[in-house]
Amino acid sequence: MTFPLAKKVCIVGAGPSGLVAAKSLLHDVPRGTFEVTIFEAKNRIGGIWPSDRNDTDGLVHPLMAANQSKHTVQFSDLAWPADSPEIPRAWHIGQYLRRYFNRYCTNVNLHLGFKVESAQPVTIGALDHNGSSQLSGWRIQARSSEGEVKEETFDFLIVASGYFSKPAIPEFRHEKPDTNVPMIHSSQFSDLQRLFDKKSPLGGKILVVGGQMSGVEIASTIAIQLSSAMHSPSANTSQAAVNNPRGYAVCHLIQKPLWILPSYISPKPDEHAPRFLPLDLVSFNLSRRPQPLTNTQGHISEDLARDFHRKYQTSLGTDQSEFCPKLTITASDTTNPPLIAISDYYLDLVRSGLITVCSGKLEALSGSQAIISPSGEHIDDIAAVVFATGFEAWPSLSFLAPLVLEVLSVRPSDLYNTVALGFHGTYHPEIPNLGFVGFYRGPYWGIMEMQARFLSSLWASGGPSSPRLPQSLKDALNNDTSLDRTIRLRSDSRSSQFPMGDYVWLMEQFASALGINRQPMHRISSLSSDHDDMDILTPARYPSKSLSEVQQAEVSESLRQTRTVVLAGISSAKFVARAVFRSLLGEWKVERDIRSRSPNYPAGYFTGTAKFLLRQGTREGHEVEFDALIQDGYPSLEYLYVEEGVFKAENGLEFPANRRYVWRYNEKTDKLSIWHIRANDRERLTVENLFHEIEFTIAQDSRGSPGWAGRGSHLCGCDFYKSYYLFNFKAVNLVHWKWMHVVKGPKKDYTLDAKFIR
Structure with missing residues (x-):
């Protein structure tokens, strides 16, 4: 439906920032305030995020893992499917954006395959640094790959094309x-x-x-x-x-x-049996920040x-x-810094x-x-x-008129992409009908959504000088110093890696300006009284002030998912299997004592090395499960375990000995398993059958030092294997671990007790 009094907004780019800008213009202000058009150079929505696992027409490989969890890589009013991976792959994000578009952006005038070539300000008189009030709109020219040209005039322009345009x-x-x-x-x-x-x-x-x-x-x-x-x-x-x-x-x-941090860390890393959660959930914990919040980005x-x-x-x-x-x-x-x-x-x-x-x-x-x-x-x-x-930012802005680029202080030589923008990367006060969403390094999705809401509220209220501007927004604009601070960072040798990297502070700044109340999450404490509360900030904590019933359901589901995973992570063995698997990579020194109670199996002592050699996941032994995991987009890596050394028997004999297994981690089930290798495989690289899965619990070792214990069992013919483990961490890294087999059967009765150290 077209509203005759609606202001026309052009959005350049249909990636996450362009879509959330469109959604905010259509849903976060009174219906009919804006009519939205998007020009997207690609023939699909999603920006850099591929539309499916086979989409290689972009800057991100479909199977690349995000560096944050789905609880951060989301918008407030669309929850991820409950069974989606905690750390989504790139194509999962593309699918999420397709769902978001279908839910909130179907009323957008979408032009795919059209690259904006020119955005000229429409003025009354001459546009200069003192004449911004004379700006009345934008004349947009876009061209398709086939040469078709579209020209149209708009009241407002949002740049949501990002800066991933030209590799530096x-x-x-x-x-x-x-x-x-x-x-x-x-x-x-x-x-x-x-x-x-x-x-x-x-x-x-x-x-x-x-x-x-x-x-x-x-x-x-x-x-x-x-x-x-x-x-x-x-x-x-x-x-x-x-x-x-x-x-x-x-x-x-x-x-x-x-510093190289893994994707899962511990909220309390000094524990001998640390719990694990996605890095962003630990980092964006309001209870860990001194109050009142201070800005920890920019100058360090x-x-x-x-x-x-x-x-x-x-x-x-x-x-x-x-x-x-x-x-x-x-x-x-x-x-x-x-x-x-x-x-x-x-x-x-x-x-x-x-x-x-x-x-x-x-x-x-x-x-x-x-x-x-x-x-x-x-x-x-x-x-x-x-x-x-990295990437150069200026080609993403080359369609803007030269004088606009001058006002924005765009410099091709500036690889830090510090475009002169006020109120946390959203607009320049001299060009009030030009907005930016997602144009900065480290574009956490919650910030993009807040930027979109800021522009929607600002323009719907009539602009910075309008008497209809809400008082909270007026105060925020009057107190804003982010434009000057951004420019100063260009020559600041102590600038932070991500000039807009303080997610918690920024979310609270935007929420205060927009009058958005943070949703309670019911602070989550672990079963241990010495564990910090987990007051996690996610986009769903900051929903729109005018939620529909459908949006409210999505917000509630997002909060439920986050609470569920945090509670599981800090009160159970959730993600311990992943942490163990990650930290096994490389070479370990092995010492194994073999105690036999049967003449059919020699007793003695083994010393040698164990190498965990990382490789692409293989299908053998779990074909149906493997195919399902690949179909669902879960990552598939495994270790070839190669153990080599010398066995010294109690009777004095000494000879080379070796073992080979495959260790697999299933991210969907959060299970770690060990598999036998085919005996007739000359290179001994191929899986034959399951040895056992490891179930994790907190336990004490013989000296009373707590760690993560594990156990598994396996029936091989008439012989029953019981396996016991103890994994000792220092923060996120395994420092040593133990593995004991107790084997009993008609012809076997022995115990293997091994310890592994780096």
């Missing part, structure tokens, strides 16, 4: 170009086979340039693909297949050490830097020196040697040799270069 490649000398050394941006990487375009050399170093989020992520991805190619049955390695995978190494070039003082470093080290239980000297956060580092990245396997991939960390900046590439500054170090035998160096 750092300047370096390129001498003696070697066409056999591919160079790509991390957003273009999918697998090793495509990286080398079927011209795979026989080995060499894959150089990953970039020491923040995407650099850690892509270095891990490549290392896991190499590990999978080395340790999987050939039928399961098609995507990562390269010639001679053992001849490759990942070299990750960083400029300074950074030395005291604030030390506080951040202390929190990260406490969460990890280490300064990272045990993984790699070049990743060690020293005392002198703690006065500098910290850098963080999120990865489940990066640190142990470094410790195991699959990733080598190098320090410095890429100065030149000469043939297959990289020259690093300031050390002058040479890295030889470069097989490929992957730049994980």
